[in-house]
Amino acid sequence: MADLNLSNDISELKMFAKQKALQCLRDTAHMSTEAAFHFCRSKFSRYGFSIPDDMSQTEALHLLRSEKFWFKKIKTLATQKMEEVRRQLDLINQAKSAYCSVDRLKQHQWEKEQAHAFMENKWFCSANGELISMLDAYNSNVSNPKIRRAELMVRVKGTEEFSKLQGDCGWFYTLTTPSKYHSHYKSGKPNPKHQKLSVKDASEYLNSQWRKARAQFDREEINVYGLRVVEPHHDGTPHWHLMLFMPPEKALRVTEILRHYAMEHEGNENGAKNSRFKAEQIKDEKGSAQDYIAKYICKNIDGEYLDTDKYGNDAKVAASRITAWASLFKIRQFQFFGLPSVSLWRQLRRIDGKIEDAGLDQLRLTADSSDWLAYIIMMGGNNKRKAERPFILEYEKQIKAMFVDIDPKLLSNYAYNNKPRTILSVTSKYLIADKGWKLISSPAELGDCPPAPRDGRAVEPGSAGHRRLQADTR
Template sequence: LKAITQALNNYRDGLTGTAGRLARYLDATEEDIRELALRYAKHHLPELRKLDWAKKRLGAPVPGKTVSSQLARVNDARFWRRAIRTRLLREREHLFLRLRLVGQRAEAYVSDVQLSTRVAQLRRQDQWMKETILLPRYLMPGDEQKTLTLEQVASSPKSRFAKLYAFTKAMDELAQEAGLSAGMLTLTLEPEWHPNPSHGTGSWNGASPRDAHRSMATRWQSILRDLDRAGVGLSGLRVVEPHKDACPHWHIWLLYQPDAEAAILATVMKYFPNKLKVRAPSRQGEKNTANDRIFDSRADLFARVSRPLTYANEGAQVELSRIDRSISNGASYAMKYLLKTVDAGEQLNNEVGLFPDIENDAEKKAKRKEHKAAARRVDAYRSLWGINAGQLFGVAKCLTAWDELRRLAAAPDRPELRHLWALARGSDEEGRINSGTGQRGNAKGFIQALGGLAACGKPPKGISRQSIGRLTEPGLNAYGENIERIKGITLVERTRQRVPASRVNRHTGEITTKLAWRSVKTVIAALHTRLTEWILAPQKTLPMAIKLAQARFVEMTGIDVSA
């Protein structure tokens, strides 16, 4: 009995071991978390001892740039509430993964418990956005109509993905004009990263989906770095999709020079070395064909030694599906992978062709219902593990600048910025763009104005190009740390120049200086896009908030309103 008891205790500790001191709170409710956060914030210890105590409970160092800002956090119940909630939700889901409750033959992507938590969170968020009012910090008396609800100004998932689709289409058009090839690269992690594999014997290393995603991201950054050093540029869209057992895999829509394909695949297999499948162009969703080839190793790829598939659905860690644009549009091909796990609305689903082969209306409705249910589960998965759905690469960071320029009602004075402003708005007419007007920007022209695609190659040395940066001003956050607040955008000119560069010999310690090519940037213009400072006010206290804003306006301007 003693041995059985010890074995049960060891099994229990193994299931909850990574939660540390918070393991006993894995079933805590929201009220329990608030009570625990308040207790931790009021816990009295000498300063440095409390930081060490907090580190043990969080399982990680307390965030903060200085000791004083770290202490401000551990004495703040709001910090503890957010930190404990995030940690407990992830550890609880990790427990379900260890129990094999998530997977192909169980609950898909995420547990039902976490799905319910996410649905309740979204419901509270929607209610809060409806009841929270935005008003200017300094409000002129008589301008009470200048208030908005957060619901009116917040971007929705549908609008975000519609914007991403517009840029993806623009990138595909530019790629076709430049004669670039397109392909869909799928990267999968090794078996030990899968908590509950649908095939084969489990060999899970115990890592969370967040750890698995970080491993993928680290390898991908190494791939881009190696290719850049070799003079090979890539552009495209990265999409993260979970397996049913919550282990992530990546679908990457690639744009590249046709003669660079071998170098790209060799570099990818350096970091994902287990088998490569190269698929001949076909319509998305079609089964493997006789033209599909398998390379069992990187050495086989270098030697160009391939073989046909051993069986119909043979998989590989790396899979490249070449895209023939006469068969399938590249942008739609890429977005289908993203929209498989995102409900972006009827219009975008139809435009991309998410349900192209369904003629029966009842069957189509059933498919849409199934798609929405899967999208909700994947949304809960991404929210829990902090994983972004999709991201563009090999193109100027222009999505934020696009939004900043579209919000600006008046045209900038600087000609280059005025050109970008007109491209983002789709018109050179001034005034606010109201929702539902259908006024669309020129994403293709916007990308071209900011340097085009990295896949087309680097500009010649000595040739300047323009890009967009952030205009910031210093400020303080709630914990007394210096931060940079975004106030607008800057127009930056980048030129590759030979500049003095120092290098240290790691064997002798000798420092040598020589000229090397470096990217030199110069800010040539700045544009404030956030001209009004806004504050949040609950709807029930709005009259008082308006009076305070008007009083601040009178105090700042010295205007006698009564006169």
Template sequence: MVEENHALFLLNTIHQAMVVDDLDFSIEHARLKEFAIKQADICKVVELNSAITLFEKYQLGKLAYTELETKNRLQDAKFWLRRIRRKTASLISQVERALGYVSKRRAVYCGDVSLNRHRQNQLLSQQYMQNTYLQNDEGFSIPLSEIAEHNISNPVIRRNELMVRIRGFEEVAQYCGHAAVFATLTTPSRMHATNATGIPNQTYDGSSINDAQDYLNHVWQLCRAKFDREEIKPYGFRVVEPHHDGTPHWHLLLFMPLEQIKHFKEVLTHYGLQDSPDEKGARQYRVKFIDIDPSKGSAAGYIAKYISKNIDGFAVGNDTSGQPSNLVAARINAWSKSANIRQFQQIGGPSVTVWRELRKLSSADEDVELNDAYSAADSSSWAAFCIAMNAIDTPRKEHAISPFYETKTAEHIDYQTGEITANYIFPNRYNEPRKPTIAGLKTEKTIVKTRTTKWHLLPQPPSRDIPRRPLGRLGVSSEGVSLDLCK
């Protein structure tokens, strides 16, 4: 009888968590799609304020658009369905944490339901990319899956590029005589669903993964504002990863002048302990620092295992939970996708967009600024790239090269009137003008186009007699990257 009552309690808890007003997020996809169509149809016949109120009732996130953009999206069933699916993933992960299904005792980092949903989504995405082709004006075609293998969608390329950039920052620090510090920032106890032993945390207040991430973001915003006021400009990387119960915490590898390290620690500690500073273990675990001694090891080596662990588990071995690193990486990726969390973020330094666009070029022109940065990017030297970009302790507006954006246009023929419109901007699915997209690079003297070939989606896979185009270098090779950093 006790077990039966407990089962009913769990079912009731899950049902309450998965239902918002008259929307049950746990129903099958077909019914969710029907719900989305119904809401979009309602938004077509009511005033905008009423449509916004209807949307907000289901807690589907913010509407950061203009009035016209908001109106167009609320009348689109696909927009409703995308937001519903995102909310569903978040609710499922929250229920799993609240019920204790995410812990070192049960399923580490994310629940099994979230993991299985992530794997299913990956499978569907892979099938879509294999069956979807792009074709250019010359008739060459290529599947999206092949493109993904040659850019940062490929975990190996993504990991290698991150390590190149981290090592480059370390070389910049050595060049400038700067020091490195490794910081760990985590949340108050009330945001953890289970404690370190894997049993339920009695002080847990029901905070979701995103609530905890928002808390950490707020702490960093306060710190960053303080650093700006006092002209402290750290540069490096931030890695977000989950505790065993799915609660996020941050690792920061940052470089700065040695004389600023002490004050940097004071600021991060001050803001990191404003919430519940006197709880047990707060001062010991909430904010931690490691001063990196170059004579004892590479600064990049301190963060390499976190990079690898959060991407594909390369050369990590078994996790602290005892599970193989590849399975751990799958769980962490499922966790980040369900909560829509950005795992890696560069702090300071030059634009990685410029770096990637330069690597698309086969050569540079006579512009010295462009040529120096191209040579650095082409040789995978992030340190030389930082120097060529004038990106050490300087704001973005003073960097030598910036991305160049333009709105793509074409001739448009109205087949009813015969009118030909030059430089016609094709609207998006909401009949809005398309926003400018990356097209090349810009210096003080010149603009260089890096994306000159126009591609379009094919309505169906091409026949075998259509020529296939070999890919050039779209990503970062492992050449020049010391993989022993990950061991």
């Protein structure tokens, strides 16, 4: 790895990636597929990269000879490593720059500007001539922060309503990592207990402890469902908030299990008892589940409806820093579990017109009216396997563009994209219309074929661009 300078600018990293891809192509041109694969993989692994064990050699070799593939890996490595260096140099903390470095924030803003400029000049055209700008498509789905926030609040509200119908109780938990993962105090002073562990190390630790807790829930047949929110401390170290619903008689046991795994490592260190694990029952007199979780959703998306974060920083500025942090480290900020598929919910909201199957059409109307409670009920409730659901979304595998010239027999699942194709109910099958959307640079590319007006309604705030979501986002 001595030949890779992670502080190089983008153009230099692109040149490095091009050189490595060309070396893999040139130096293995005379080799068999197996020999070439092992040679290129060895070169790739020098930089800490790996190829999945179940990926075919032909497919992997195609990637290892690709400049784009090398550049993506190198850019991610460089940006993450440089941010970790800034963290060690005392540049990421409440005293200097909360959540992420100033350089990372500038880079993220530049990336967003570049993406916006790209979308302004791209269009989607369907096979029958429908035309929509890429920017309009972005603004009408959950990539748009306002729509993302609205959908999350709709789902939180519906989940809480479902829990009350079930007679379940709600609890709010906060889990954080041992002191060795935290680089700085709020004052900006380095934490002497920090063991140079990275943001990704801390994230994996929390994930591993959660997996242990979920496994224990399964062993004891305890059904929990709800939402996880991941956000950073001021120094970039992640911590979790969990909004869980469960039968009242299981609440104390769920809390015991979560506390056990939260305190499993270094549980006796100073301050661990007060900071590592917190549990609070959600009570109506203090507010609904929406009230408990709303500020965390807003804080981690765009800061709307908030004045400041917990450290006194402007909420909108804090949100921009948090999203820059999450984007860099590939952090999934929000995750529901134990509940029906949101992918099917979104797909149903894109359908205009009645479906012949009465049950499926009723589900469509439920999604169309943003009624997450009714959707949960119609989908069979909480903690059901996909096969147990009355409606499921099936996908069609499509070969990725870069692998179309390779014999499909030589490809693994990594070479395919999954495209929603069919909605199955107990009694029927609904085929999702394929409009054959293609990305073009200008409507002029259509030549003499004028674009047809876009079918459907004007884009409104909501999920997937066709319907308005009503949610209390206080």
